[in-house]
Amino acid sequence: MLRAKRTITGSAAHDGRATLHDVAHLAGVSPITVSRALRTPELVAAATRARIETAVADTGYVPDLVARSFRSSRSGVIAAVVPSIDTSQYAEMLQGVSDELRRHHLELMVGVNGLSLVQEEKLLRAFIGRRPEGVVLSGTEHTPATRAMLARAGIPVVETGSISGRPLDMKVGYSEEKAVAALVAYLHRCGYRRIGFVCGPLDDNERAKRRRKGYLGAVQRLGLAADRIVTLPAPAGVRSGAEAFAALLERWPDTDCALCSSDIIAVGALFECQRRGWPVPDRIGLAGFLGLDLAAETVPPLTTVKVARYDIGREAAALLLGRLAGAPARRRSVDLGFTILPRQSTRPPRGG
Amino acid sequence: MLRAKRTITGSAAHDGRATLHDVAHLAGVSPITVSRALRTPELVAAATRARIETAVADTGYVPDLVARSFRSSRSGVIAAVVPSIDTSQYAEMLQGVSDELRRHHLELMVGVNGLSLVQEEKLLRAFIGRRPEGVVLSGTEHTPATRAMLARAGIPVVETGSISGRPLDMKVGYSEEKAVAALVAYLHRCGYRRIGFVCGPLDDNERAKRRRKGYLGAVQRLGLAADRIVTLPAPAGVRSGAEAFAALLERWPDTDCALCSSDIIAVGALFECQRRGWPVPDRIGLAGFLGLDLAAETVPPLTTVKVARYDIGREAAALLLGRLAGAPARRRSVDLGFTILPRQSTRPPRGG
DNA sequence: GCCCAAAATGACAACGCTATCATAAGCGTG
DNA sequence: CACGCTTATGATAGCGTTGTCATTTTGGGC
Numbered sequence: 001m002l003r004a005k006r007t008i009t010g011s012a013a014h015d016g017r018a019t020l021h022d023v024a025h026l027a028g029v030s031p032i033t034v035s036r037a038l039r040t041p042e043l044v045a046a047a048t049r050a051r052i053e054t055a056v057a058d059t060g061y062v063p064d065l066v067a068r069s070f071r072s073s074r075s076g077v078i079a080a081v082v083p084s085i086d087t088s089q090y091a092e093m094l095q096g097v098s099d100e101l102r103r104h105h106l107e108l109m110v111g112v113n114g115l116s117l118v119q120e121e122k123l124l125r126a127f128i129g130r131r132p133e134g135v136v137l138s139g140t141e142h143t144p145a146t147r148a149m150l151a152r153a154g155i156p157v158v159e160t161g162s163i164s165g166r167p168l169d170m171k172v173g174y175s176e177e178k179a180v181a182a183l184v185a186y187l188h189r190c191g192y193r194r195i196g197f198v199c200g201p202l203d204d205n206e207r208a209k210r211r212r213k214g215y216l217g218a219v220q221r222l223g224l225a226a227d228r229i230v231t232l233p234a235p236a237g238v239r240s241g242a243e244a245f246a247a248l249l250e251r252w253p254d255t256d257c258a259l260c261s262s263d264i265i266a267v268g269a270l271f272e273c274q275r276r277g278w279p280v281p282d283r284i285g286l287a288g289f290l291g292l293d294l295a296a297e298t299v300p301p302l303t304t305v306k307v308a309r310y311d312i313g314r315e316a317a318a319l320l321l322g323r324l325a326g327a328p329a330r331r332r333s334v335d336l337g338f339t340i341l342p343r344q345s346t347r348p349p350r351g352g
Numbered sequence: 353m354l355r356a357k358r359t360i361t362g363s364a365a366h367d368g369r370a371t372l373h374d375v376a377h378l379a380g381v382s383p384i385t386v387s388r389a390l391r392t393p394e395l396v397a398a399a400t401r402a403r404i405e406t407a408v409a410d411t412g413y414v415p416d417l418v419a420r421s422f423r424s425s426r427s428g429v430i431a432a433v434v435p436s437i438d439t440s441q442y443a444e445m446l447q448g449v450s451d452e453l454r455r456h457h458l459e460l461m462v463g464v465n466g467l468s469l470v471q472e473e474k475l476l477r478a479f480i481g482r483r484p485e486g487v488v489l490s491g492t493e494h495t496p497a498t499r500a501m502l503a504r505a506g507i508p509v510v511e512t513g514s515i516s517g518r519p520l521d522m523k524v525g526y527s528e529e530k531a532v533a534a535l536v537a538y539l540h541r542c543g544y545r546r547i548g549f550v551c552g553p554l555d556d557n558e559r560a561k562r563r564r565k566g567y568l569g570a571v572q573r574l575g576l577a578a579d580r581i582v583t584l585p586a587p588a589g590v591r592s593g594a595e596a597f598a599a600l601l602e603r604w605p606d607t608d609c610a611l612c613s614s615d616i617i618a619v620g621a622l623f624e625c626q627r628r629g630w631p632v633p634d635r636i637g638l639a640g641f642l643g644l645d646l647a648a649e650t651v652p653p654l655t656t657v658k659v660a661r662y663d664i665g666r667e668a669a670a671l672l673l674g675r676l677a678g679a680p681a682r683r684r685s686v687d688l689g690f691t692i693l694p695r696q697s698t699r700p701p702r703g704g
Numbered sequence: 705g706c707c708c709a710a711a712a713t714g715a716c717a718a719c720g721c722t723a724t725c726a727t728a729a730g731c732g733t734g
Numbered sequence: 735c736a737c738g739c740t741t742a743t744g745a746t747a748g749c750g751t752t753g754t755c756a757t758t759t760t761g762g763g764c
Binding site: 705706707708709710711712713714715716717718719720721722723724725726727728729730731732733734 | 735736737738739740741742743744745746747748749750751752753754755756757758759760761762763764
């Protein structure tokens with residue numbers, strides 16, 4: 001008698017946790033019927049189902065999802081690795097992933113790599129063992145070992161962020177280059193000709209690199225000076241943004257507009273202007289990137305490029321769910337685009 | 353022969369995923385020895401270990417943590433439910449939890465309840481089935497069903513946030529009441545006598561309620577008017593903060609200082625002052641709450657109360673880890689305190 | 705009343721790993 | 735060289751669930 005102990009006690013109280021067997025015993029059916037009643041109730045007679053439901057309530061039974069995952073080899077977990085969690089950039093994306101997953105009863109397991117590709121690899125190594133059914137990554141740069149691991153795992157992968165380049169599997173995002181270039185073009189239409197670029201740190205940061213590339217391409221096409229670039233040594237923040245902006249002005253005092261690779265940096269720049277008593281946009285124009293809520297509220301509000309962070313997360317999750325539901329495994333890139341948000345931190349465009 | 357199929361193929365290639373058995377076969381040992389080599393290498397002879405390591409590398413074996421969790425009934429997962437993930441308030445706390453857990457090879461499973469206690473209950477219902485080894489909650493208000501579930505699960509629980517009241521199990525945080533009261537007292541020392549309070553939304557939001565309580569207690573003790581309160585209808589944001597601040601001024605135009613229940617609200621208030629051309633702190637004093645980085649960078653920087661969000665997360669995780677390591681299960685509250693950060697958005701204190 | 709399909713339920717085994725206990729091998733000691 | 739003692743390895747079984755297939759029951763249609 002495998003279940004002697006449990007059968008003898010005849011109750012769920014053996015260790016405080018009821019099993020299928022306990023519920024089945026109480027309802028007078030077999031464990032498999034209880035399992036069915038919970039997962040596919042339409043296959044169980046109404047009367048039986050009612051008895052089972054009572055028994056579940058009486059025992060306080062909670063299905064053991066670890067056992068279920070094990071047996072069915074479906075963990076019901078999606079793993080995500082993001083550079084940081086306390087930056088609204090990624091937090092909003094995660095929120096999108098989370099919301100979409102929740103609607104399909106999947107859980108989200110989150111890892112934070114602090115923009116380090118090596119750390120990303122480590123996190124994935126830990127995650128893969130938990131047999132996630134899909135993976136969401138940030139960016140399209142990964143170590144060879146990461147790529148190998150993911151290929152071997154044979155699960156769908158969505159990269160979020162820049163849409164450029166060949167996806168590992170699937171990809172959702174927008175073109176960083178095009179977005180920055182479009183913003184530069186807009187600033188040019190506003191009459192700015194000496195546009196500086198305040199760039200976030202470049203190490204292991206593909207996004208920053210692509211934004212820089214987009215800036216360079218655009219100013220060159222427009223025949224503007226292409227060397228007005230300062231790069232943040234520290235992670236992008238309001239303070240480091242202000243400092244980098246100050247450095248830009250020191251180096252090129254005649255700069256008429258500063259394009260910042262993140263709204264946070266632009267906010268720092270704006271505060272620096274306020275400290276100096278420089279009117280914006282009369283003394284200098286300021287533009288940000290991302291379209292954070294904060295950028296709409298500053299005085300003056302910041303011109304920026306809005307990217308659909310939340311939707312990127314939703315779409316990433318939706319792509320994974322599609323695969324899990326049987327969609328064919330073909331490479332895909334989804335471009336969610338961007339929107340220029342003209343505001344008062346730059347002069348109005350000419351002839352518009 | 354249970355393993356006939358696998359033994360005959362003699363390789364890991366049966367479905368792309370190697371098992372302990374495959375590695376053992378290749379290394380010429382039994383599966384249990386491989387298991388030991390991975391978990392307690394010191395119990396395996398060096399030569400054997402070397403062969404096993406080679407076999408692991410050759411097969412690309414990744415331990416199945418689902419199976420491990422199942423068999424050992426140790427999931428290696430901690431569940432956390434927070435009101436939101438894209439508010440640095442909670443994101444930083446989560447980061448603290450995550451960092452501490454990672455050092456001990458535990459994973460973090462995150463749920464977002466949007467300040468709804470009912471949603472918290474739903475999330476926990478989904479989580480408990482995954483047999484987390486511990487739970488981190490936000491706040492100390494929970495539905496009866498939530499309390500019952502947690503009690504039944506028999507796992508350690510840490511509540512983060514306000515330190516007041518009896519913990520469900522363990523608790524880490526600070527006293528919202530005392531922190532706000534201390535800030536009011538500080539503003540009083542600065543000479544402010546008509547201090548208004550801009551309060552975040554109160555629904556299901558224990559923190560906001562406690563901050564309000566702290567404000568009320570303090571102004572009453574100081575003999576100040578205690579009715580200058582406006583409450584945000586919408587979630588706390590820069591815009592809603594600005595609007596609520598405007599409402600405060602409309603209702604009580606002689607207000608000489610606005611205490612905001614969050615730095616974000618205070619930033620909104622500051623921007624509103626900038627729009628009106630009101631000098632801060634000369635026309636009106638502004639104070640925030642939380643001690644966000646942003647508050648230090650505005651012009652002028654905001655007086656606020658710093659609370660150790662990241663450390664609260666770390667400590668919460670540490671408390672759980674302690675329990676898992678065998679610490680006695682007794683109720684505990686850890687008070688991490690707070691720090692008043694006097695800045696230029698308020699007048700300097702008198703006689704100091 | 706009989707037959708056959710559909711509906712409802714059950715028996716059995718196995719997922720990959722590790723807890724437990726047992727066995728084998730090494731090794732200094734009297 | 736038998737003894738105990740440590741070190742190294744293995745055999746067995748089972749964690750709680752569900753996939754697969756088998757069996758029983760139900761319910762018309764003739």
